[in-house]
Amino acid sequence: MAQVLEFKLPDLGEGLTEAEIVRWLVEVGDVVAIDQPVVEVETAKAMVEVPCPYGGVVTARFGEEGSELPVGAPLLTVAVGATEAPAPPAPSTSSASPASGASSAGAPAASESSAGSESGSGSGNVLVGYGTGAPAARRRRIRPERVGTPAAPAPAPVPEPVPVAVPAAAGEVSGQQGPVAVVSPLVRRLARQHEIDLRRLTGSGPDGLILRADVDSAIREAEEAARAQTRTAAAEPAVAEAPTAVAAAPAAAAERIPLRGVRGAVADKLSRSRSEIPDATCWVDADATELMAARAAMNAASGPSGGPKVSVLALLARICTAALARYPELNSTVDTAAREIVRLPGVHLGFAAQTERGLVVPVVRDAHTRNAESIGAEIARLTELARTGKLSPAQLTGGTFTLNNYGVFGVDGSTPIINHPEAAMLGVGRIMPKPWVHNGELAVRQVVQLSLTFDHRVCDGGTAGGFLRYVADCVEQPAVLLRTL
Known part of the structure; x- marks a missing residue:
């Protein structure tokens, strides 16, 4: 049986x-x-x-x-x-x-x-x-x-x-007794917060189970009824003076989008970053012409079947790991309870990726032990998982520094919000031809704007400026990286 x-x-x-x-x-x-x-x-x-x-x-x-x-x-x-x-x-x-x-x-x-x-x-x-x-x-x-x-x-x-019938907390408002077909404590809490009597709802779930969508619908109906009552009360004096006046058309209801899932997690993290971290931003323009030429030479040397191409993001990631080795203050976090700065031994480099489900930050583990080609391959693998929604929670947590390439959206600059609980984020704008003074003469060069947002608790402006200047130097003269390769 x-x-x-x-x-x-x-x-x-x-x-x-x-x-x-x-x-x-x-x-x-x-x-x-x-x-x-x-x-x-x-x-x-x-x-x-x-x-x-x-x-x-x-x-x-x-x-x-x-x-x-x-x-x-x-x-x-x-x-x-x-x-x-x-x-x-x-x-x-x-x-x-x-x-x-x-x-x-x-x-x-x-x-x-x-x-x-x-x-x-x-x-x-x-x-x-x-x-x-x-x-x-x-x-x-x-x-x-x-x-x-x-x-x-x-x-x-x-x-x-049959779903277990749980007494709704909203019953305390109405004073009624008896079971209600509600399983989720989130649904009961939402109903209690908006004083929705669950006993008056008809559940759309299996066997009449009341779902969150049912409570959201009841909340919208209650808000519409309250607005209609307000409009009616405001229109009564006008109706008394002009009985033939035409009632105003009801205003369209605003769309409400729940902050949950990835969008809700991003909202919580950004709000916490803004409320806890005293951040500051510095930026600099850099001539990326030599970096783009070096990348072209690397990919040409690999040949048609010599392996994956090295991306600009991979080169910038490698530059970041070299800069963090010189300025370890930015590869840290702050223990607010103990009032201590915790410097982290390894670099787990996060990179911002925009997907259909929202913004996610996959993490390249032990980026300080990888070369540009290895970092690029890992970025490509994690990006594909992000696009298909198959990133695991472990692949989205544990970062120590974040690289944000918002240049892909066609913008030059930004003041990024730090990915809590990290201490800094490097932002990269689009690389585009601009007039630039090169060797004492005006020329058209590939220029990029770099911005660094940092936690002012872990370092002062001198350290942040030194980090950003080193990154800009490596972008303008990639041979500077040879010292750390």
């Missing part, structure tokens, strides 16, 4: 407490194998596919695409041992009341669907904070005795799991 097991959203690591369902990869009734990806979720760090540790038939899914679930909330249930979707229960012919029938026929299967790894079919693959090896204790149950002549027991159908 099939056993229904519940698979909950596992802890995805990096301190993440919730995830948004982007795309379901299975339907109810599909047969899944152990460790088969069943859903694609987006966290504040990355988009990942979540594998199911059970093999069997999917009997239910919890959460619609676009909804958020907290860690530990049910994702789906799987009938382990079944080869096809469980059939719906046959109509009961017993003379017992519906209440007694539900308590007797539904009890066995309901206990089997309680979460856990009661069978040994769980996978050995585990996610952070989620294991499949230890079996959960089976709860004992007491069956009420039937009244009347006992009938031959029918096989218990596999039930469709």
Whole structure:
């Protein structure tokens, strides 16, 4: 007989407490194998596919695409041992009341669907904070005795799991009592903050489950009603004076976009950087003609099949690692609790990458041990993962210095915001032909603007200026790098 097991959203690591369902990869009734990806979720760090540790038939899914679930909330249930979707229960012919029938026929299967790894079919693959090896204790149950002549027991159908009804905190506002079909504590908190009575809502989720989208819709309706009431109250004196006046057309509602996922994580980090870090910016124009010529020579020497081309970003990254070796103050962070500057031994170089999902900063590990070609290959690999949304949280954290090439957007300069908790960021504008005095004569040269935003707690302007000047010197005369190669 099939056993229904519940698979909950596992802890995805990096301190993440919730995830948004982007795309379901299975339907109810599909047969899944152990460790088969069943859903694609987006966290504040990355988009990942979540594998199911059970093999069997999917009997239910919890959460619609676009909804958020907290860690530990049910994702789906799987009938382990079944080869096809469980059939719906046959109509009961017993003379017992519906209440007694539900308590007797539904009890066995309901206990089997309680979460856990009661069978040994769980996978050995585990996610952070989620294991499949230890079996959960089976709860004992007491069956009420039937009244009347006992009938031959029918096989218990596999039930469709019903989300746990949790009393809504918004009930405190309305003073009503009773359960509400809400699973997510985020939904309850949102309703409480906006004084939305969840008992008046009709959930759009499975079995009437109230989702965040339902609460957001109720909030918008309440705001529209409040605005309409305000407009009506303001228009009453005018109506009294001119009964034939035409009512003003209602104003269009403003679009509200939730700050969540990658966009929300970026907003939190930038806000924290601005509030905690006393930053300052210095900049300089540099003649990049010789750097571009050196890059062309490197790529020409490799030949048509001599390996990947060296990018400008890779050369700038190598220049940064050489500059940080001279000015280690900028490869540090500040422990505000201990009031200490922590100088970091290695350079983990982040680079800003714009994707369809928003701005992300992949990190090149141990960049100080790599040459320009190795850094370029790693940047290309991480950029491709960023474009496809497959960067792991580990690949987006742990940076010590960030390189931001905003020149790709066709702009010359910027004052970038430091990627908290780092101490500095180098910004690079577009490289374009400009009039420039070269060897005492006016000439057209390839000019780029470099800007450095730094944490004024870790160093003063002299150190920041020395770092930026060294970078500019290497851009103008790449042979300066030969001392550190």
